[in-house]
Amino acid sequence: MNRKKDKGFETPLFLNVLTCYVMFIPHTTHQVVCINNINFQRKSVIGFVELTIFPTVVNLNRIKLNSKQCRIYRVRVNDLEAPFIYNDPTLEVCHHESKQRNLNYFSSAYTAAVSAVDPDAGHGELVIKVPSELWKQGDEMNVLKVYIEFSLDQPKGGLHFVVPDVEGSMAERGAHVFSFGYQNSTRFWFPCVDSYSELCTWKLEFTVDASMVAVSCGDLVETVYTHDMRKKTFHYVLPIPTAASNISLSVGPFEILVEPYMHEVTHFCLPQLLPLLKHSMSYLHEIFEFYEEILTCRYPYSCFKTVFVDEAYVQVSSYASMSIFSTNLLHSAMIIDQTPLTRQCLAQALAQQFFGCFISRMSWADEWVLKGISGYIYGLYLKKTFGVNQYRHWIKEELDKMVEYELKMGGVLLHPTFGGGKDKDNPTPHLHFSIKHPHTLSWKYYKMFQCKAHLVMRLIENRISMEFMLQVFNKLLSLASTASSQKYQSHMWSQMLVSTHSFLKSISNVSGKDIGPLIKQWVDQSAVVKFFGSFAFNRKRNVLELEIRQDYTSSGTQKYVGPIKVTVQELDGSFNHTLQIEENSLKHDIPCHSKSRRNKKKKIPLMNGEEVDMDLSAMDADSPLLWIRIDPDMSILRKVEFEQADFMWQYQLRYERDVVAQEESILALEKFPTPASRLALTDILEQDQCFYKVRQGACFCLAKIANSMMSTWTGPPAMKSLFTRMFCCKSCPNIVKTNTFISFQSYFLQKTMPVAMAQLRDIQNLCPKDVLNFILDLIKYNDNRKNKFSDNYYRAELIDALTNSLTPAISISNEVRTVDNLNGDVRLILEEITRSLNMEKLLPSYRNTITVSCLRAIRMLQKNGHIPSDPSLFKSYAEYGHFVDVRVAALEAVVDYTRGMHRTSPSEVSRTHPIPYVVHKILSMLGKNPPFTKAAESPLCNEALVDQLWKLMNSGTSHDWRLRCDAVNLYYTLFGLTRPSCLPLPELGLVLNLKEKKAVLNPTIKPEQGPDTTEMTGITMGVHIPGLITMETVSSVSMSSGVAPPPQGLKRKLDSVVGPLGSSSPEPGQVLQEEDTSKKFKIRFNTVEEDEIDMESPHDSQAFIHHHLNILERPSTPGKEPPAVDQAVLSLPVTPLPSSFGKESTSSSKHSGDHHHHHHHHEHKKKKKKKHKHKHKHKHESKDKERDSHAFSNSPASGRSARSPSMSD
């Protein structure tokens, strides 16, 4: 891999680490991926890849590739059968040292596991031994062709199948499949070198049903029918060198729309959505034009495809010459709120096409450059399309978000450099995960990372000007496109990879400026700056004495030294001052330009040249200062807490034209509940010219102020008369005008005001009756018949307003909530909610926004004790088959419920169809709103939960990096870094470890554990939770199976029980099975009930958590149920070489005979890791592995595998 050498030149830091690997890494120049069978029924894929490898060293004897999940049938190198081994340490991170339960330990083990297969370091899960006959060829540097046949069965990562359960053919049902993943995840669906820095050209072939379309990267060369005319083969060629990680695929019965302005752009959507697609895509060409213009560079690929899929992993994912979007971004012309969001997603996707897909990164440490540039040019698009106000608002929002995260969690490091001394190995000790690899990052951290990256790009722009910035981008792009047209010469292709070093070099070449300090401060260092500012005015000297202090001791902060801009608005005008923040100087004297003179009536010039009349009566007679702003341009990644008088904030709000300043002053005014603040906010609300988001913010601030001023408040409730004046009929002020929504600013204000008003409280801390009736009237008189826009978002916000108006019920002790004792107002609210929710069933709103709001409202009613707390409603809405927004809202309610630790009943949510996005949401919501934290004692915090969560992150989520990191996050939130306190003292565990290391079967502890913990919970919760009980039975069964090899029958039962949890559509037999179990437990229940009722609360909430975990608990690699024989049969028609059949099927049948040996595998693997020579060459190793992985649960293995021929020679 020559690029490693290149990198060595450019970033010397890497040199010493990497040189040792360079010797072993060959370079792939071309790869063929051919998938010749996609079976939607079985959710399986069969195909082969062929990599053309250019050995850069003599004596190339091993080739390492990345592959996860794939079942590999055979590997041939230049037509010679090659032995291979398959070892994926990330499948199970910590082996049987499982008693550790310590996150520090896990994180380091996980990092080690990921490093062990890191393609950037030349590693991989799949190691192929080059046949010795070819070694000589290596001498002559001839290319090697590595041919790998593989299949995927029910993949859990990499490819996602969506198969709706309705009548009809797959095409009629709208079944589709698409690739997904977080960072480089292509290895999940075909063997490759899964690195962003490994570029090669591609030939992609997909044979699909004639009614389907296969969309992939590159140019569609031709589509050919198969001989039986029932299938089509799509031939794609991608001549531009591209990393495997940027390859994607989606297959489905898509409707096709050719972009009318640019015929090389094609859009695909699911059946029936074409009208929405037409509308949503109607402005894409503008985005294209914008980027091409600012970058002065053509779009690099010869075509572009957008595919809209259901159950998408993320809203937007970009791949070479195509992007996969969530179908939920599509909207019709009637929808207001979604329109800008969809446009933004498109713009993001397109920005990533240039930087991220076409230009790839040299290494993970350079990721920030790509994310930064694509985020930055996306920002430019925002500025151009949505205006400067929106842009500045966005920048402030991103900055605040990032600063908040860093202050809370510790710094975000853009450019981690590893490998100095051993001590400096972990540059971010404050984090509970390693940032060495993208795959170990917490999702939230990665989001903030992207955020910071584009903010830093903006800082660079501030420093060197936008013109130079764009020139740099243009330079990068033109170098890359020159390189891309070259034939394979690795040193040329490396021009298509960007590194921090090369980026900085072009900046200094183009601009001639040294941005070293800036990079050092924000890129090489983590954390942000926290300023505290205050001032005093010295009348004698006519000087402003400004004091700026810094907090650089608390976590996530750093010290800033350098210039800072301060803007002072005086009576005579606005003046910018640049101060130097130095080590010890806190005070800065700023001379004022104007004498105080408030008697003269004169217009006051503002920053933008405008001159305005002001009522100066509020200000201090002696001081000419109107307001002061620190770092107004956000050119430091900082948080500023500045103190100035309330009237100064009010002036700032009224007269400063910058939206950021306005928003800052709104935030500050919350602390000054005075009539003057009220007036200033009301004035802003009424001002049409003011940015609508500022006005929205003013609404909420006004509500807060009104609440603080409760006793002195005069007149009608805040905003009521304002709303009446703006949106109600002139003749009858209690009736709202019929909706038109022609002016979007008014529309957004109209939506927000009721929500803010509902936050008002009277002296009894209730929502004023006036306000509630007002909102109810708004709902009643809402009339959308004459409107060309949909009012779904507006109605949803009105429901939100009702939710906001709720206050805790006056509870009479221990009273059960019934219909009769429902408070009158609540009854009205409930009436509205019921009606709206019911109407949604008949006339569903766009994205079911109203259902979502209603669910939130019902949860709020429960939480406040108006109606009995009961999660069953939410659980039913959380089931598969509802719109994803609804599911997430329902799950949020359930999570919230779990936190409340109420008594709970069944959680069927675990049968959730495993849509990665939804599972991700569950985990992150649990993390955000945890049922307990490490600080607090909780009955939920027990050993079983720890075990379950541990299992989840250890092995249950190996198919999705993001999920695993989510699980780690949750574990961290719940238990912290160290060993959870609820666990017994570790001594016993350590002994156990030692024993296990020796691979001695330890029957005493584990079987005990099974019945003790799991069954106990099982029984207590049994009746309520059939789903859980099955899982529990499964685990106890598998535990007992550890002791003795299970009989075949038992095994089968196990599988069938696991079945319904894993598959979306349980077969009849499986359902029966489950009912049986629940019945069985029902009988038990009768005896337990009375005693157990009190116990229910902790247990049930716990059940919920268990449930979520159980969803994920399925084996990471598929292929457990249908035994290997089946698989072989399946492969029969496709495997091209008949000679291999015999071998294949015999060996696999042999295999199934060997069933009971599989549990020994883990021990085995561990040994293998330690001593390299004990390696399996058997090509069924991978299968072995896969079969095994579902037996990860405590199977104390004997450690000796009877038949495992070794590859070592």
Added chain:
Amino acid sequence: MIACNDDEKNDEVTVHFLFLKDDRSRSGCGKATSSPAENYQLARRRTLQVVVSSLLTECGFESAEKATVESLTEMIQSYISEVGRCAKAYCEHTARITPTLSDTVVTLNEMGFNVDTLPGYAKRSQRMVITAPPVTNAPVIPKALIAGQKRTHPSHIPSHFPEFPDPHTYIKTPTFREPVSDYQVVREKAASQRRDVERALTRFMAKTGETQSLFKDDVTAFPLIAERPSSIPYLSALLPSELELQTLEETDSSEQDDQTDSENTPVNNLNDDPGADKENSVLLAGSVVPLVKVSEESMIDNPYLRPVKKPKVRRKK
């Protein structure tokens, strides 16, 4: 006058018939339920039947079918009615309101009846005397609808002249109520109407289908229509409902200011359904006059619109 005539005849004619009995009994049954006005009419009609029957006997018939008697009764009734109507018309023609004898005579003459023969006929020997119809309350003439204020006579018209009729008969006739134009009321009404419809509909759906409840004690309070998982949930969530589409069409037809729409429509037609056109373009390749649309279509060179190739025959080697 007609009434007089009738009475005269009734007084003179007296007859009884056997079949009359069931008739009475039948009507007796009906009596209880019928209104005074109906009773009045029934009695008259019955007398007419008696008259017809007696005349038939007079003419020498021994029996008659019921249907015949009915027909004859009908004829005689209509004859008498016509006489009455005409007489009334004559009298009104001469600006009176009560018919006089001469009006009747003229009428009878006009209808081709020789009045001179009437006295003779009335005094014929074999005539039968018929009992007078039972006394029933004369039907209350429903009060004429009084709409508006009747005008009083102007000074030059003596007071004994008839009153002015209702103004609506000669000034104007308001046949509908003035629509409520008060905006507030209209909105109020529309809102409550919509709410009622919605509530009724959802209640109905809730009653007829499965429900979920928020309360354990009272399952019927605030019933929620049970959620039903759909296999393709995004369709209903993303596609606008028919109702919304309808509204959109209405508003669009009224205002054509939507830029994107006007931009899009011609464009969209271009590639409306590529699948169909793909085949068309293949078919039409040899045809003489290619449509404009097809020629534009063929300009779009997009690999996904190209026809699928047939497999090569020799490929399998």
